[in-house]
Amino acid sequence: MNHRVLPYRVPRDDAFKAESWRLVTGDVEAPMSDALSGWDYQLDLHLRRTVSLDLDRVRSESGLPDDCSVLLVAVWTATGSNLRGPGCRVALTGGGWTTATLDVDLRGADLGGTLLLDTAVVLAERREGARPSSPRRAGSVLWSDRKTLRLQGDAPMFPMAVIDFALTSFPEAAAWHLQISGTLENAAMGSLLLLVNEKNAVTTAAFTNAGDPRPTDRIVLSAVYADTARVMMEHALAQDEFVDEAEFPDDSLGATFLALFDRIFPGRSIADVRLQRAHSPSLFASELQAAVKIFEGR
Incomplete structure (x- = not known):
């Protein structure tokens, strides 16, 4: 103090x-x-x-x-x-x-x-x-x-809501959807929202039990974490202003993306990873999957 x-x-x-x-x-x-x-x-x-x-x-x-x-x-x-x-x-x-x-x-x-x-x-x-x-x-x-x-935890670190996808434009059978809005300068908390389909009992149960997850819940949470990390990185790499020398406000969407990029692709440049995603999207997806250690210890 x-x-x-x-x-x-x-x-x-x-x-x-x-x-x-x-x-x-x-x-x-x-x-x-x-x-x-x-x-x-x-x-x-x-x-x-x-x-x-x-x-x-x-x-x-x-x-x-x-x-x-x-x-x-x-x-x-x-x-x-x-x-x-x-x-x-x-x-x-x-x-x-x-x-x-x-x-x-x-x-x-x-x-x-x-x-x-x-x-x-x-x-x-x-x-x-x-x-x-x-x-x-x-x-x-x-x-x-x-x-x-x-x-800290297994679930993505941003707000979420459980809704009925049948009442939205999202595919009715989808289990979840990560919604990203605003510019990279906007606050991350107001720009990211994980929507979970209430009709998907397995996924909703996993989030309900996130504080003390069962083995099945850990698998689901790990899959959600890996998928949301992929969506966030793909969204970031599609933004022209998302470059190595960029500076974004604390707790902004851009700062969140940069922190996630450094965890997933340590030591690599944004330009290099952007090029890899453009020419070898399957390898990009596999490397990201390995970096988040999908299904390991979750």
Whole structure:
């Protein structure tokens, strides 16, 4: 955590004791690691953390009155979706050592990339007539820390929707379709959408079980991953502006394509791969299939 210099008094760090975040699945709790494998946009998250603090010290060392109320809050940010929101808030009253638990429920559809979890103790209400050296505005941060969770899994890392292909222009018997829209400068989260045909029971079951996939589900997810990687690369290589020296905004469609290209074709130039796809599309497809390790460890 970066040390911030605030324009008001704050308590020392030893007035707080924060336990690690835990991942809650049913009745089971497990320590949250740095990365969560097997995650996809269908998997919601329930996270829990316990924080203890000496309220008397928090108030006195901040120059606050003994009856001043403070809040323990959690705020989440997802870098993949560029979404941010409140996770939980607990009002803290009384004095002495107090323990509070934060329970944060997050929709998988709102997440992606790296999940940032900010925990903070803040002033609950604005204080009129407060001394300049003490916090006065509601929301003034008295203490905070940040933890990160990298989300990764077998399913493609972009939003998806389950629909009936019979009601669309897509082939009714197709299992899935990757929809790509916008330019390479557009945000990837708004440009990529994986559509799954609800009439295809095998595919829909695989995504439903993505958090704890069966052997059959792993095969289906691997096939979807390989196919979406192929579609993305073919789409990228068809764009004239997709070249080795190109620079795209962070989290843009172009940046996503460049990152995927570097993973699939490390050490090769875009011009070389584009030429191979034009003259030997079957070899291009086979090399991509080998690079994503289809059906291996999924």
